[in-house]
Amino acid sequence: MKTIRRISLPLLVALALAGCANGAASSSSSPAPVTPSAAVPSAAVPTEEPSISKPADTGSKTLTGTISAGVEANCLLLDDHLLIFDDAALKATAKVGATVTVTGSAKPGMMTTCQQGTPFIVTAIRAN
Numbered sequence: 633m634k635t636i637r638r639i640s641l642p643l644l645v646a647l648a649l650a651g652c653a654n655g656a657a658s659s660s661s662s663p664a665p666v667t668p669s670a671a672v673p674s675a676a677v678p679t680e681e682p683s684i685s686k687p688a689d690t691g692s693k694t695l696t697g698t699i700s701a702g703v704e705a706n707c708l709l710l711d712d713h714l715l716i717f718d719d720a721a722l723k724a725t726a727k728v729g730a731t732v733t734v735t736g737s738a739k740p741g742m743m744t745t746c747q748q749g750t751p752f753i754v755t756a757i758r759a760n
Contacts, residue, residue: 691737692736692755693738695710695713696732697710697711697732698710698729698730699726699727699728702746702748702749703746703747703748704746707744707747707749708726709749714744714748714751715734716739716744716751716752716753716754717754718754722757731760734754734756735754735757736754737752737753737755738750738752738753739751
């Protein structure tokens, strides 16, 4: 037991002194830590997430032109508009290279996988 005390006491004292020396050296050679509240003024912290969206175009439009293929499979374009069909019968009429007149509405904020063109929901299509 005495051997353990002799080893433990000097070891404990050495560790305590080493810890104090490291704390003193680090506080004198490096700047004080910056707290997040001190780093960012409260006025710069947004209180609400910004809204990034384009207004939906609810008006009906008519487009005439030649359908082209998009860069992704099954994506059809007409004058920089991505043609979206809710009705399979309407989509069957739309073929790449066909000149058509489509009626529908643009939905600029709509998510698609086609990576190009303003989404345009087609409600009617007529071959020219």
